[in-house]
Amino acid sequence: MKNENINSNKGERKRELENDKTIRKGKILVYTRTPLQGLYSSHLAYSIHMAYSSDGNTYKALNQNYGIVFASATISQDNTINEKGLKKPYLFYTADGKFGIVAVRINADGSDDRESKGKVLLWLSEDLYYFKEIGLINLHMDTYVSEIVCEYDYINKQYTLIWKDNDGRCFQNTMEDITELDSASDAKPGEMPVYETVLSVPEGAVKGNVLEVDACFGNDLLIKWSPLVNTEIKVPEYIRAESKDQINAVTATAVYNDGSASVKQVIWDTESIDFSKAGIYEVSGTVVQDVYPFPLAVGYADPNIIQWNGKYYFIATNDNTDGVGLYVRESDTIMGLFSDGFKEYVILDRNEEKGFVQTFWAPEFHVIGDELYILFAVSGKIWGPQSHIMKLKKNGSIIDPDSWEEPIRVMKMDGTYLATEGITLDMTYFEACNKAYLVWSYRLHIGTPKDTGSMLYIATIDKKEPWRLTSEPVLLSRPLYGWENNEHTINNEGPYAIVTEDKVYITYSGGAAGGYSYALGLLTASKGADLLDSGSWVKNNAPVLSYYSLKGEYGPGHNTFFRDKYGNLMIAYHAQETMKRSPRCTAIRRVHFDKCGIPRFDMSVERDLKHELTRVKTTVEIIK
DSSP states (O other): OOHHHHHHOSOHHHHHHHHOTTSOEEEEEEEEEOOBTTTBOHHHHSSBEEEEESSSSBOEEGGGGOOSBOOOOEEOTTSOEEOEEEEEEEEEEOTTSOEEEEEEEEETTSSBOGGGTTEEEEEEESSSSSOEEEEEEEOSOSSOEEEEEEEEETTTTEEEEEEEETTSOEEEEEESOTTSTTOOOOOEEOOOOOOOOOOBOOTTEEEEEEEEEEHHHHHHHHHHTSOOOEEEEEOOSEEEESSHHHHHTOOEEEEETTSOEEEEEEEEOOTTOOTTSOEEEEEEEEEEOOOOOSOSSBTEEEEEEEEETTEEEEEEEEGGGTTOSEEEEEESSTGGGGSTTOOEEEEEOOBTTTTBOEEEEEEEEEEETTEEEEEEEEEOSSSOOEEEEEEBOTTOOTTOGGGBOOOEEOBOTTSSBSOSSSEEEEEEEEEETTEEEEEEEEESSTTSTTOOOOEEEEEEEETTEEEEESSOOEEEEOOOSTTTEETTEEOOEEEEEEEOSSEEEEEEEESOTTSTTOEEEEEEEETTSOTTSGGGOEEOSSOSBOTTTSTTOEEEEEEEEEEOTTOOEEEEEEEESSSSSOOOEEEEEEOEEOTTSOEEOOOOHHHHSOGGGOEEEEEEEEOO
């Protein structure tokens, strides 16, 4: 089967799109990017990017021109990570009308990957948002692949793979079930088809192919892979009230371009209303939101905020003291934690006798069984952070060091320390379906050729003894993607959970913790699933917050969540003001849930509430 056949058998889905004149068409371009030193490394550039065009001429990058699909690394016999990249991606329709992508897997530096010799990498996707890496298709030739095309032939009911090797020779294979990775026919001479020409491409794009899609699907995909923006404000057209407080309690609904919504407060202009008698008034108002300017606290990383007994408390890794000591702030309001004249209280300081000397890292407040605890890592004289837990005494004050019990190092089921080799840090806590869990980061042989990279583990605990595991630790995630394994940093760290009615989300951070490439990843599981089964969790292939997400914020990561006074879920994280090494600073913004219920973490002030829409009007009837 040569060029003319593969071009004539692009699949039923494409022919349906071409024949049905009522269906508007769009086009999706897949591509990689040219690395830019210090701006967009090969770890990021050698991934699958996508762009969408509604007219076939101008393509708009999805995910703001950041990678969407990354090749998984492999694990060596010594448990170290062999990072991978990819080139020459090709997007196609599968036999069932869904999507497949094939690409040539390469090493992270762009060189040929010996493990992929004579093979190409396959992903499947139902929606081009979630992707499942199936594995390497064996092409049964002992030669390096340089380019790959794949199409499904609906007439012969088989896939045709046409590819070139590094010597420019062209071959083709066929296979009936593309997921049977060793089932391809022997390679025969072939002829490489010509790609559709795309003239206008995103910055730095190294073009792959173009696939025609339903325009409605394409537009939805563009929205899904782009920041959401406020497009409309709704308020009640008619309000019946007896008092000013009842009017002020009326809120607005901010609507976004995907159809999702959020509640906003309104400052109503009620001065013209006479509340002593019945009447009808036209009333204006201004829709408002709390704004937290960046940076909030310079030199404070891994920030955490909790509301406890009517006050807000802030704790973080204090880079200003080289990570020594646990410092707490107290205020009646969130912004009061960061206002001029704030006061800090040292609740745990350096103590060589007790082994608290350095790396007072990532402290988090957690309510466990109605008691307040702080989870944090600390080292003795010899560097090596280990996870500890510290309990607030009954009726104690958070800002009083004497109100805290002695820290306890976290233990396994048998009473031995959580780790006797390597380091443990960034421990967090959550509850789901009446079970209590700890999640933390673990790393072996850091700084040596046998460095495993930091890995996320999960286990259950008894809320009465939260310092002791009640299950064996289970590996949740390793830094296998290029964005997690960047700038010589191999990281999965800083986990924190959101528990909704039906899902458990765990955010975590990857990449360089003190660099511009630090980014936020996401793990998702059904709330009722076995959360100790790693198969219950879905890992997003691309980060959900990166230095491409928000203007002027570089290296966003290591977050926690809390509720503001209106009940909004807020994210606190650290980021830098420049791409160069600079202080890690605290940032806060609102978490938004899109129309699919997926949390979004990139809601800038302008996207969250469009200023031009903030003036609203309604009719108020005063009743007596």
